[in-house]
């Protein structure tokens with residue numbers, strides 16, 4: 001089957017504060033370049049959603065579309081631009097992507113229809129009260145933190161996106177759209193190094209990890 005990697009990279013990087021985040025470099029390579037290079041050996045094509053008016057950084061070769069105002073609309077634009085049978089959606093902002101995770105997500109997506117990398121939560125979890133102090137302890141048993149890549153049969157994900165659009169439902173990831181309509185999503189063990197570069201602290205971690213990763 002044909003597999004396409006879809007990379008939403010159209011965000012503005014507000015929390016990081018260094019301009020469009022996919023273009024930010026870590027040890028000489030853009031976040032988008034690192035993500036695309038990790039995916040390319042496993043797929044038939046790479047598609048990237050870019051901010052309006054921007055072109056790919058020099059270290060990336062891919063087909064491009066213009067992204068939307070939200071991650072969800074950027075992914076929908078990517079989905080509409082491919083006819084691959086299986087799609088792998090991966091945040092540009094997760095530059096350290098092990099090949100074993102890519103292979104496992106593709107395999108599970110082909111088997112189940114939808115799958116995501118995820119990690120069991122290790123911290124104690126509490127929902128804060130209205131005043132911001134300790135509210136309700138949430139047992140972490142069977143709680144997973146969801147990462148990307150997420151893999152889907154394209155028709156399954158496109159139907160979920162179109163239903164969400166009709167209902168005005170917003171989610172921060174794609175597997176959540178499948179789950180909302182009762183579809184099965186397989187959790188595939190991800191990797192601590194797959195953290196999303198969101199804040200300046202995350203960028204510092206990425207800068208520390210890059211020389212080890214690149215070695």
Ligand code: CTP
Pocket residue numbers: 007008009010011012013014015016021022049067068069070071072074075091092093094196197198
């Ligand atoms: N993304 C996108 N289109 C948008 C918003 C986000 O393609 N309109 C992408 C980002 O480029 C990123 C991924 O979705 O690769 C995850 O989003 P996030 O970490 O929130 O990135 P930003 O939206 O850029 O950051 P922020 O929310 O801090 O502005």
Ligand code: MG
Pocket residue numbers: 011
């Ligand atoms: Mg965002």
